[in-house]
Amino acid sequence: MQTLQISSDQCSHCNSGLLAGDRFCETCGTPCPSPSPTACTHCGALALDTEGFCQQCGLRSPQGDEPLQLQLSLDCAGLSDRGLQRYLNQDAIAILAWPDTQPESWGLVVCDGIGSSARAEQAAQLAAATVGESLQASLQASFQDPLQKQFQAQIMLPQTLDSLLVGCLGRSLDQAQQAVAHLAQGEANAPATTVVVAVIRDRQLAVGWLGDSRAYWLAAQGSCQLTQDHSDAAHRLTRWLGADADLHQYPPQFVCRELLDSGYVLLCSDGLWNYAPEPEQLWQILHPPEAAAAAADLDADGARDCAWAPEPDTAILTQRLIDFARSQGGHDNISAVLLRITHQSA
Amino acid sequence: MTQTTFSAEVFQNPYLPEQGEEVHAIMTVTSSGEAVEHPGPASEAPLLFGLICDVSGSMGGAKILAARQAMTQAIELLPPRASFFVILGSDDGKVLVPTTPASEAGKASAIAHIRTITAQGGTVISSWLAASQQEFTKQPQAIAQALLLTDGQNDSSDEAALAQVLKQCEGQFQCHCRGVGTGWHVKELKAIATALLGSTDIIPEPAQMVADFQAILGQAARQTIREIKLRLWTPSSTEVVYCKQVSPEIVDLTDKALSLTPQSRDYPTGAWSSCESRDYHFCLRVQPGKVGDEMLAGRASLVSIEDGVETKIAEAKVLAIWTDDEARSTKIDRHVANATGQAELADSIQQGLEARERGNLEAATAKLGRAVQLAQASGNEATAKLLRQIVEVEDAASGTVKLRRDIAKADAMALETRSTKTQRIQLSSPGKS
Numbered sequence: 153m154q155t156l157q158i159s160s161d162q163c164s165h166c167n168s169g170l171l172a173g174d175r176f177c178e179t180c181g182t183p184c185p186s187p188s189p190t191a192c193t194h195c196g197a198l199a200l201d202t203e204g205f206c207q208q209c210g211l212r213s214p215q216g217d218e219p220l221q222l223q224l225s226l227d228c229a230g231l232s233d234r235g236l237q238r239y240l241n242q243d244a245i246a247i248l249a250w251p252d253t254q255p256e257s258w259g260l261v262v263c264d265g266i267g268s269s270a271r272a273e274q275a276a277q278l279a280a281a282t283v284g285e286s287l288q289a290s291l292q293a294s295f296q297d298p299l300q301k302q303f304q305a306q307i308m309l310p311q312t313l314d315s316l317l318v319g320c321l322g323r324s325l326d327q328a329q330q331a332v333a334h335l336a337q338g339e340a341n342a343p344a345t346t347v348v349v350a351v352i353r354d355r356q357l358a359v360g361w362l363g364d365s366r367a368y369w370l371a372a373q374g375s376c377q378l379t380q381d382h383s384d385a386a387h388r389l390t391r392w393l394g395a396d397a398d399l400h401q402y403p404p405q406f407v408c409r410e411l412l413d414s415g416y417v418l419l420c421s422d423g424l425w426n427y428a429p430e431p432e433q434l435w436q437i438l439h440p441p442e443a444a445a446a447a448a449d450l451d452a453d454g455a456r457d458c459a460w461a462p463e464p465d466t467a468i469l470t471q472r473l474i475d476f477a478r479s480q481g482g483h484d485n486i487s488a489v490l491l492r493i494t495h496q497s498a
Numbered sequence: 499m500t501q502t503t504f505s506a507e508v509f510q511n512p513y514l515p516e517q518g519e520e521v522h523a524i525m526t527v528t529s530s531g532e533a534v535e536h537p538g539p540a541s542e543a544p545l546l547f548g549l550i551c552d553v554s555g556s557m558g559g560a561k562i563l564a565a566r567q568a569m570t571q572a573i574e575l576l577p578p579r580a581s582f583f584v585i586l587g588s589d590d591g592k593v594l595v596p597t598t599p600a601s602e603a604g605k606a607s608a609i610a611h612i613r614t615i616t617a618q619g620g621t622v623i624s625s626w627l628a629a630s631q632q633e634f635t636k637q638p639q640a641i642a643q644a645l646l647l648t649d650g651q652n653d654s655s656d657e658a659a660l661a662q663v664l665k666q667c668e669g670q671f672q673c674h675c676r677g678v679g680t681g682w683h684v685k686e687l688k689a690i691a692t693a694l695l696g697s698t699d700i701i702p703e704p705a706q707m708v709a710d711f712q713a714i715l716g717q718a719a720r721q722t723i724r725e726i727k728l729r730l731w732t733p734s735s736t737e738v739v740y741c742k743q744v745s746p747e748i749v750d751l752t753d754k755a756l757s758l759t760p761q762s763r764d765y766p767t768g769a770w771s772s773c774e775s776r777d778y779h780f781c782l783r784v785q786p787g788k789v790g791d792e793m794l795a796g797r798a799s800l801v802s803i804e805d806g807v808e809t810k811i812a813e814a815k816v817l818a819i820w821t822d823d824e825a826r827s828t829k830i831d832r833h834v835a836n837a838t839g840q841a842e843l844a845d846s847i848q849q850g851l852e853a854r855e856r857g858n859l860e861a862a863t864a865k866l867g868r869a870v871q872l873a874q875a876s877g878n879e880a881t882a883k884l885l886r887q888i889v890e891v892e893d894a895a896s897g898t899v900k901l902r903r904d905i906a907k908a909d910a911m912a913l914e915t916r917s918t919k920t921q922r923i924q925l926s927s928p929g930k931s
Contacts, residue, residue: 208733208734209733209734339507
């Protein structure tokens with residue numbers, strides 16, 4: 153089984169994922185190497201706190217210039233970037249895979265720590281990690297279930313699979329809620345984050361979310377937005393994860409879909425979709441018209457097939473999405489997780 | 499038993515215009531207690547309460563009778579965890595009851611002694627405080643609180659000695675001051691109470707003494723945390739212009755700073771109960787940054803000290819962000835605006851009463867009119883009510899007032915004493931954006 157990738161850091165002893173700011177590995181207790189000291193970009197003092205404020209001159213230096221990049225295969229990649237204006241990256245992403253199981257299964261997570269809350273980056277990282285760990289365990293268990301035979305024989309009805317996936321998503325969000333609520337220290341602006349999570353099993357897609365991080369289906373045959381933002385007309389969030397969230401009154405929403413065409417599942421934070429809210433706009437970024445036209449010229453008869461292949465690496469495509477948001481101002485953190493679905497018969 | 503948790507929240511508009519260098523922030527500190535079945539060690543500090551009673555000649559008659567009664571009641575109200583002592587003040591400070599546990603027997607014996615008090619001699623407050631400090635050294639771990647009752651002015655020859663004794667007592671115990679009648683000096687008692695982190699008030703009639711003492715004792719009995727310091731860190735180029743408590747009462751702490759390093763200093767806040775809330779106003783002068791720069795202009799933490807061990811119990815940050823967006827930088831946070839308004843209210847009353855003393859009725863009317871206007875605008879009904887004893891209000895909104903002709907001295911003194919009591923604004927719940 154492949155190791156869950158939460159951040160680029162792993163414990164040197166047991167290879168468990170580490171969160172930014174961890175001083176000890178949560179699994180085996182091995183001390184983490186202290187990050188190399190970064191100098192204040194204003195006065196040069198080696199005295200930056202975790203948020204990038206200099207303990208000498210007080211001015212803030214940008215943190216986390218290295219974007220977080222995840223890739224499990226050519227078909228699945230994620231990229232999270234600080235953007236151009238924010239001093240911290242308070243988004244978090246995670247990708248899961250169960251490569252030993254057939255048919256292929258994937259899990260994707262994007263969390264956007266809420267800027268007005270305390271320690272939002274911790275909230276986002278913890279939510280992404282908890283959702284990921286919960287899904288890893290619960291879906292692995294269900295794959296090994298006697299039901300797995302049904303999976304493999306493909307005799308399970310799509311509705312049954314949907315309810316199984318949604319059940320796993322719901323439990324993972326409940327666990328993330330408990331974990332993030334636990335970060336609160338009695339402050340009025342308790343750590344809080346949005347979350348959008350998708351699991352893909354064969355052709356079935358299930359998405360769960362709280363807040364305004366989105367999931368899209370992007371395809372030549374028609375793209376759409378899968379989620380509806382939990383926010384009001386003034387862009388104030390109406391649902392989120394955190395100590396001051398009430399998941400009974402404001403529960404997560406779920407959507408299921410059968411993926412019959414080739415295309416992409418995209419999860420992203422508002423740092424991206426603010427600049428391209430319409431699914432067609434995002435599709436255009438992945439497949440610029442000039443590239444499609446050039447492909448079509450090559451072989452007019454097989455235009456659709458040619459436009460589709462050869463497919464670029466999804467890591468290149470996520471970079472293209474992030475570059476687009478940066479070119480538009482990059483005022484917020486930008487995160488995108490992309491999974492390509494290919495159907496031979498499409 | 500209760501376990502107390504503290505929270506700190508900062509209200510400010512962090513946005514500064516280009517070249518802007520003055521940062522204002524209000525920090526609200528709230529303590530809340532939760533009953534616990536198995537209390538941790540020392541979650542409630544012992545209490546040592548000192549009663550300091552003026553027994554100079556002028557206290558004779560109704561005042562000394564009322565004082566005896568009020569002190570008797572106060573002692574009866576002491577909780578079992580407390581100890582207490584009684585100092586009689588005249589030309590010197592005499593220990594009537596040395597530090598005694600507040601047991602039934604201890605209380606009964608002290609009350610028997612109090613019945614024998616008579617009034618004679620002068621008023622030398624420095625000697626009373628010095629005697630009290632001696633008693634407080636007997637229980638250095640206890641919450642140290644005193645109540646000083648007097649009816650007259652301190653002997654003029656005691657000025658230098660009093661200043662010196664106050665310096666020695668600062669941080670050793672807290673002292674609430676009460677003036678009975680109108681023969682005492684507001685500024686004098688306020689100076690003592692301010693130095694010793696206590697309150698000041700007037701007791702116009704001896705008969706009101708019992709109720710007032712009860713209130714002070716009730717408050718002292720609720721205090722369970724001996725000492726909390728407000729530690730303010732600032733960047734190297736930042737200057738603290740002032741640090742004031744602004745609610746429930748204005749207390750300027752700026753000069754009480756104890757410097758730890760060039761970048762951090764402690765302000766004393768005294769003892770706390772497990773259910774109260776205070777506001778602090780920081781004004782910091784920072785080195786202006788470039789547009790787009792963000793600065794941590796200050797980090798305020800609360801540090802509790804128990805048996806010499808410091809524990810950080812809450813923290814809040816003050817930020818500065820430079821912007822060329824005027825809509826952002828010109829906005830004044832309403833908590834800051836309220837604190838500034840309450841400070842102006844207190845100043846206006848002070849200046850108005852001083853002008854009236856000097857006979858400058860025009861200036862007095864203008865200042866007190868402004869005070870009426872500010873009290874009305876901020877909803878400070880308690881101060882507005884006191885002001886109405888001094889001025890006839892024609893239109894509060896515009897501050898149009900007339901000075902009353904026959905003002906009772908007690909009313910003017912009450913206004914002067916209580917002018918620093920402030921009104922808070924209602925806190926709204928934070929949003930997510």
